[in-house]
Amino acid sequence: MMSLKTQINFKLNGQPVTVTVPVTMNTLTMLRDELDLTGTKYACGEGECGACTIRLDGKTINSCLMYAVDCDGREVVTIEGLKSGETLHPLQQAFVDHGAIQCGFCIPGMIMQADYLVENNPDLDRARIRRGLEGNICRCTGYTKVLDAITSVVESRE
Amino acid sequence: MNKKTIATHIEKTTLIGQRVRKPDAADKSTGKTRYINDLVLPQMLYGKILHAGRPHAQIVSIDTTAAEQLPGVHGVLTGKDVAGLKFGFVRDNVALKETVRCEHDEVAAVAAETEEIASQALGLIKVEYKDLPGVFSPEDGRREDAPLIRGDFPGNKSLHFAFEHGDLTAAEAESDIIVDNVFKVHHVTHCCMGTSCAIADFDNNGKLTIYSQTQYPYNYKMDLAPALGMHPGDIRVIQPPVGGAFGSKLDVYPYEPIAALLAKKTGRPVKVLYTREEEFKSAPTRQPxxxxxxxxxxxxxxxxxxxxxxxxxxxxxxxxxxxxxxxxxxxxxxxxxxxxxxxxxxxxxxxxxxxxxxxxxxxxxxxxxxxxxxxxxxxxxxxxxxxxxxxxxxxxxxxxxxxxxxxxxxxxxxxxxxxxxxxxxxxxxxxxxxxxxxxxxxxxxxxxxxxxxxxxxKIHKSDGCGTMLKVDDYARATLITGASEIGQGIDTVISLIVAEELGIPVEHVTLMNNDSDLAPWDVGVHASRTTFIAGEGARRAAVKARQQILNAASTFAEISADELDLRDGFVVRDKEGSIVIKLEKLLRQMHFQPEPELVMVTDYYEPNSEPExxxxxxxxxxxxxxxxxxxxxxxxxxxxxxxxxxxxxxxxxxxxxxxxxxxxxxxxxxxxxxxxxxxxxxxxxxxxxxxxxxxxxxxxxxxxxxxxxxxxxxxxxxxxxxxxxxxxxxxxxxxxxxxxxxxxxxxxxxxxxxxxxxxxxxxxxxxxxxxxxxxxxxxxxxxxx
Structure with missing residues (x-):
C-alpha cells in the first residue's frame, strides 16, 4: 500500500535539502511531517483558504495542491524562512505591531502572500492588497488590521 | 510602555486603553507556535472516524474484521463498545452510534500507525444500513405523522422555553400599529481555520490527559466523563493554542471521547484531526x-x-x-x-x-x-x-x-x-x-x-473565575487563571491589567491558563464574559499583590503605603514620582529577611448576578x-x-x-x-x-x-x-x-x-x-x- 518513494533535492529557506518522499505526497505534508516545518498550515486541502501558502521560485503557491516531488531543483521559502537571525521580517513585525494576529492560524499564509505582493507590486495600495489577499481566509480579524499592517510596510519602503 | 524615566523620578501613566502587543503574536507570526493540530506525541496513533453519510438509518450489521487485520491498525471501535455511555446536554448522544440520526453520525473508529492506514482501514469496514424516513425541518418534525427520531422524545420535541409578562390581549387592544412577520434564519457554521482536533493519552494509573481545543475546561471534564464512564476528576485537560473557536468548542463532540476510547483500547496516545470536509459536516452550526x-x-x-x-x-x-x-x-x-x-x-x-x-x-x-x-x-x-x-x-x-x-x-x-x-x-x-x-x-x-x-x-450555579498570582524575586509576575485563550486576546487583557497594578512591563507578565490541573475554576469563554470576569479576577489578585508589596516597601522605607506607588519596576513616592527602591530588590529583601515572605496571592471572583x-x-x-x-x-x-x-x-x-x-x-x-x-x-x-x-x-x-x-x-x-x-x-x-x-x-x-x-x-x-x-x-x- 505504501506508494513509490523518490529522492528530491531542493533549496529550503536558503539551505540545500535532500529528502525521500512518496511520489503521491503533497508539499504541505512534506513540509509538516517530513521536515517538521509546522508553520505552514493545513486548513482546507484544496487551495481555497491560503493557510498553506509558501514561496516557490519567488511565486506564491498553495502547498497543499503541489506534489512534493515537484519541489525538486527549486527554491522553497516557508514562514520559518522569513526571519533573519533574531529579527522579525518587517511584515512579521508589522502584523505584531498592528494587532493583526488573533488565533494566528491563517497568519503564516497571509504573511507569505503579503511578502509576494510587497515584493512584486511597485504600486501596491490598500485596494490592491485587498485583491491580492482574496485567496487567504481569516476568521478572526475581519482583515482590517491585516491591511493596516501590510499598508504600513508598503508606506515605510517609500 | 509609554512611561518615561526622568533621572530619579517616574511619572504616573496608565496602560488601560492603550495598544499593547498580543503576547503570543511574535511566535504566531513566525510559524513557531505549536497549535494542537501540529502536536505529535511519542508513540502516537492516528484516529479516523467512519461517518454514516446518510441522515437516518438503522445499522443492521457491521463487520470490522478486515479493518482489524490490516497491518498498522491497533484498534477498532463501534457502537457496541460504548453502549450506555450517553453524554450531552440531555444525555441523548453517544460517541459511536447504533442508530444513525444525521449525516455525520459516527459509526466506527480506527486507530492506526498513520492517517493513511487509518483511512484505508475505514474503507474495509462493512456496514449494512436500513434507511429510515427522515425529518428535515422543524415544521415537518412536529406534524403528528412525522417519523419519530427518538423514542424517548415524543413528538420529536426537544427543549422548550417560555416567558410571559403583562396582559397581551389588553396590550394588543391598545396598540395602534402591529407588525406581524415570520422570519427565517438559516444554518451556518464556525469555520475555525484550525480543524477540530483532540489528542488523548492515558497514564498507567488510569488518568486521562486530553489535549483539547475546548474553551471551557472545567465543565468540559464534567461533560466528557459520562461519555467515557469516568470520574471528571480523573481527566486532565491541556489546551494548546487553537485555530479559532467562536463558541464551537463549548461542548463535547463525539470525536473527543472517540480519541480517548481509542487511546484506552490501544494503550497509546491517539490523535483525531478532522479534514475540512469533516469539519463542515460534523462541526456544530448556528441554530436555525x-x-x-x-x-x-x-x-x-x-x-x-x-x-x-x-x-x-x-x-x-x-x-x-x-x-x-x-x-x-x-x-x-x-x-x-x-x-x-x-x-x-x-x-x-x-x-x-x-x-x-x-x-x-x-x-x-x-x-x-x-x-x-x-x-x-x-x-x-x-x-x-x-x-x-x-x-x-x-x-x-x-x-x-x-x-x-x-x-x-x-x-x-x-x-x-x-x-x-x-x-x-x-x-x-x-x-x-x-x-x-x-x-x-x-x-x-x-x-x-x-x-x-x-x-x-449566570447560567450555571457559578459564573466565577479563580485566579492565582505570584511575583518572583526578579519582579516577574505569573498569573494562573481558568480563563482560556482562543485567539480573542484575554492574554493581552490580563497581562495589561497585572502590569498596570504592579507597575511592571507587560512583557514581564506570564499567563498560565492551559492546564486544568494547574488553573483554578472558570466557567469558560462564552457570553462575552472573559474580560469582565477573568479580567476583574486578575485585577483583584493584582491589587492584593500590590498591597502586599507596598506594605513591605512602607516598612522598608518608613513611608506610609498610601504615599507609595509602583511604576516601571520601581517603588516610588506617589506624588513626586521619586524612586524609593527598585521593585526586584525589594522583592528579594522580602524573601531573604528573617521572617521571609513571598508574593503569592489568590482570588475568587463571583460576579454580582443571579442564576438564570x-x-x-x-x-x-x-x-x-x-x-x-x-x-x-x-x-x-x-x-x-x-x-x-x-x-x-x-x-x-x-x-x-x-x-x-x-x-x-x-x-x-x-x-x-x-x-x-x-x-x-x-x-x-x-x-x-x-x-x-x-x-x-x-x-x-x-x-x-x-x-x-x-x-x-x-x-x-x-x-x-x-x-x-x-x-x-x-x-x-x-x-x-x-x-x-x-x-x-x-x-x-x-x-x-x-x-x-x-x-x-x-x-x-x-x-x-x-x-x-x-x-x-x-x-x-x-x-x-
Whole structure:
C-alpha cells in the first residue's frame, strides 16, 4: 500500500535539502511531517483558504495542491524562512505591531502572500492588497488590521 | 510602555486603553507556535472516524474484521463498545452510534500507525444500513405523522422555553400599529481555520490527559466523563493554542471521547484531526429557527408589546444550540422598553446537523427580527427613525420585564453617535426617494441595535473565575487563571491589567491558563464574559499583590503605603514620582529577611448576578450593553449582489482595556456577521450537506470587507474591571438586520430570511415588481419562502 518513494533535492529557506518522499505526497505534508516545518498550515486541502501558502521560485503557491516531488531543483521559502537571525521580517513585525494576529492560524499564509505582493507590486495600495489577499481566509480579524499592517510596510519602503 | 524615566523620578501613566502587543503574536507570526493540530506525541496513533453519510438509518450489521487485520491498525471501535455511555446536554448522544440520526453520525473508529492506514482501514469496514424516513425541518418534525427520531422524545420535541409578562390581549387592544412577520434564519457554521482536533493519552494509573481545543475546561471534564464512564476528576485537560473557536468548542463532540476510547483500547496516545470536509459536516452550526414575531405600538410611538413564537431546528442531538432561547428571550423582552411580553420557543428534533453555541448565541437570530420590526414601526408611524428609537430606549437604572438591571445603559448615546456620524436621517430619506429610479444600482442605509449580557451570564450555579498570582524575586509576575485563550486576546487583557497594578512591563507578565490541573475554576469563554470576569479576577489578585508589596516597601522605607506607588519596576513616592527602591530588590529583601515572605496571592471572583432560573426572572448578568450598527450598501438590482460600503458601529464597552484587541474583536465580529447576512449558507438537502468546502461555502474575504468606522462609548461600569464591559459578541449580532433595513431603504422590499443572497435578492425584487408594489409585507413573505 505504501506508494513509490523518490529522492528530491531542493533549496529550503536558503539551505540545500535532500529528502525521500512518496511520489503521491503533497508539499504541505512534506513540509509538516517530513521536515517538521509546522508553520505552514493545513486548513482546507484544496487551495481555497491560503493557510498553506509558501514561496516557490519567488511565486506564491498553495502547498497543499503541489506534489512534493515537484519541489525538486527549486527554491522553497516557508514562514520559518522569513526571519533573519533574531529579527522579525518587517511584515512579521508589522502584523505584531498592528494587532493583526488573533488565533494566528491563517497568519503564516497571509504573511507569505503579503511578502509576494510587497515584493512584486511597485504600486501596491490598500485596494490592491485587498485583491491580492482574496485567496487567504481569516476568521478572526475581519482583515482590517491585516491591511493596516501590510499598508504600513508598503508606506515605510517609500 | 509609554512611561518615561526622568533621572530619579517616574511619572504616573496608565496602560488601560492603550495598544499593547498580543503576547503570543511574535511566535504566531513566525510559524513557531505549536497549535494542537501540529502536536505529535511519542508513540502516537492516528484516529479516523467512519461517518454514516446518510441522515437516518438503522445499522443492521457491521463487520470490522478486515479493518482489524490490516497491518498498522491497533484498534477498532463501534457502537457496541460504548453502549450506555450517553453524554450531552440531555444525555441523548453517544460517541459511536447504533442508530444513525444525521449525516455525520459516527459509526466506527480506527486507530492506526498513520492517517493513511487509518483511512484505508475505514474503507474495509462493512456496514449494512436500513434507511429510515427522515425529518428535515422543524415544521415537518412536529406534524403528528412525522417519523419519530427518538423514542424517548415524543413528538420529536426537544427543549422548550417560555416567558410571559403583562396582559397581551389588553396590550394588543391598545396598540395602534402591529407588525406581524415570520422570519427565517438559516444554518451556518464556525469555520475555525484550525480543524477540530483532540489528542488523548492515558497514564498507567488510569488518568486521562486530553489535549483539547475546548474553551471551557472545567465543565468540559464534567461533560466528557459520562461519555467515557469516568470520574471528571480523573481527566486532565491541556489546551494548546487553537485555530479559532467562536463558541464551537463549548461542548463535547463525539470525536473527543472517540480519541480517548481509542487511546484506552490501544494503550497509546491517539490523535483525531478532522479534514475540512469533516469539519463542515460534523462541526456544530448556528441554530436555525423560524421566528413568528409581533410588535405593537401606539400612535405616539410608545411600544406596547412584543410576542415571539420560535420554532428551532434542534438537529439530531441536543448540544447548546437549543438553549439559545434563553438569550433570545432577553432580547425580545429587553431590546427597547417593551412592557408586555409573550415568548414561546420549542426545539424540534430533525435529521439535520445539530447546533452548538456560536458567537452571538441566539441573539444574532432574534435581532434579525426585532431590529427589522422596530424599523417597520418607525416607517409606519412616519416618525423620525432616531427619535422613535430614542423615546423607547431604556435608560440607566431601568429593569427589563425579566429583571435585567440596566445599571448603566448607553443605548441613547450609541444611537445618536452612530446616527450623527453617518447623517443617518437625511440620507435615509434621500435614498428612500431614489428607490423607484431606473438606476441599476441603488443605495441604502439601515440601522439596527441590540442588547447583550456584558457582565457574564449566570447560567450555571457559578459564573466565577479563580485566579492565582505570584511575583518572583526578579519582579516577574505569573498569573494562573481558568480563563482560556482562543485567539480573542484575554492574554493581552490580563497581562495589561497585572502590569498596570504592579507597575511592571507587560512583557514581564506570564499567563498560565492551559492546564486544568494547574488553573483554578472558570466557567469558560462564552457570553462575552472573559474580560469582565477573568479580567476583574486578575485585577483583584493584582491589587492584593500590590498591597502586599507596598506594605513591605512602607516598612522598608518608613513611608506610609498610601504615599507609595509602583511604576516601571520601581517603588516610588506617589506624588513626586521619586524612586524609593527598585521593585526586584525589594522583592528579594522580602524573601531573604528573617521572617521571609513571598508574593503569592489568590482570588475568587463571583460576579454580582443571579442564576438564570427556570422562571427566567433574574438579573443574570452583572452588566448589559448595547450596540448600534449603521450599514451603507449598494444593491445591484440586476445581479442581486449587495455590496456593503461602510459599517458604522457605536457600542457601549464601558471602558476600553486593550484597544487593539477590542478593535480586532469588533472587526472580526463584523466579518462573521457579514457572512451570516450575505454569503454563508450550509446547503442541506434531506439532511445532507451539499457544500462542505470553502469553494462553495463563502466566508467573507478581504475584498468584501467594508470600510469600518468604530465608536466605543466609554461610560464606565460599576462592576467591570476599570469600568469595562464584555464586548465580543455584539458586533456579530447587529449587522444582518442593519443590512436588511438598508436593503429595504434602497429598494422598498423586505427580506425576512437570512442570508440576503444574490439569488434571493433578485427573486424578491422580481416578485415585488410583478405585484407592482414597491413595499408590501405579503410580497416580502413570498420572497422568504
Amino acid at each position: 429557527a423560524v421566528i413568528h414575531m409581533r410588535t405593537g405600538c401606539k400612535k405616539d410611538g410608545t411600544l406596547t408589546f412584543r410576542s415571539a413564537d420560535v420554532l428551532l431546528d434542534n438537529g439530531a442531538y441536543t448540544s447548546w444550540g437549543p438553549t439559545i432561547p434563553v438569550v433570545m428571550m432577553r432580547t425580545v423582552s429587553g431590546h427597547y422598553r417593551v412592557p408586555v411580553i409573550a415568548y414561546n420557543a420549542q426545539a424540534i428534533y430533525t435529521n439535520n446537523p445539530y447546533a452548538g453555541s456560536f458567537r452571538g448565541y441566539g441573539n444574532v437570530q432574534t435581532t434579525f427580527a426585532t431590529a427589522q420590526q422596530i424599523d417597520m414601526l418607525a416607517e409606519q408611524l412616519d416618525m423620525d427613525p432616531i427619535e422613535f428609537r430614542l423615546m423607547n430606549a431604556q435608560k440607566p437604572g431601568e429593569r427589563t420585564p425579566q429583571q435585567a438591571f440596566l445599571r448603566e445603559c448607553a443605548l441613547d448615546k450609541c444611537l445618536t453617535t452612530a446616527a450623527d456620524a453617518t447623517d443617518f436621517v437625511t440620507r435615509q430619506k434621500e435614498y428612500g426617494l431614489l428607490r423607484n429610479s431606473d438606476s441599476r444600482y441603488k443605495k441604502g442605509i439601515g440601522i439596527a441595535s441590540s442588547i447583550h449580557n456584558a457582565g457574564g451570564a 432560573g427556570a422562571d427566567h426572572i433574574s438579573n443574570m448578568s452583572a452588566a448589559y450593553s448595547h450596540a448600534v450598527h449603521i450599514a451603507e450598501i449598494t444593491v445591484d438590482t440586476w445581479t442581486g449582489e449587495i455590496k456593503v460600503d461602510k459599517i458604522t458601529s457605536a457600542q457601549d464597552v464601558g471602558r476600553v482595556i486593550s484597544r487593539a484587541g477590542l478593535e480586532g474583536q469588533t472587526e472580526g465580529g463584523i466579518a462573521i456577521g457579514l457572512g451570516y447576512a450575505l454569503t454563508e449558507d450550509m446547503q442541506l438537502e434531506d439532511g445532507m450537506l451539499k457544500n462542505p468546502c470553502f469553494r462553495d461555502y463563502k466566508v467573507i474575504t478581504a475584498p468584501e470587507m467594508p470600510e469600518l468606522d468604530l465608536h466605543f462609548i466609554e461610560d464606565g461600569c460599576a462592576e467591570g474591571p476599570y469600568g469595562a464591559k464584555g464586548a465580543a459578541e455584539l458586533p456579530t449580532i447587529v449587522i444582518a438586520p442593519a443590512i436588511a433595513n438598508a436593503f429595504y431603504n434602497a429598494t422598498g422590499v423586505r427580506i425576512l430570511s437570512t442570508p440576503l443572497s444574490p439569488e434571493k435578492v433578485v427573486r424578491a425584487l422580481i416578485l415585488a415588481q410583478q405585484a407592482d408594489v414597491s413595499s408590501s409585507d405579503s410580497m416580502a413573505t413570498a420572497a422568504v419562502s
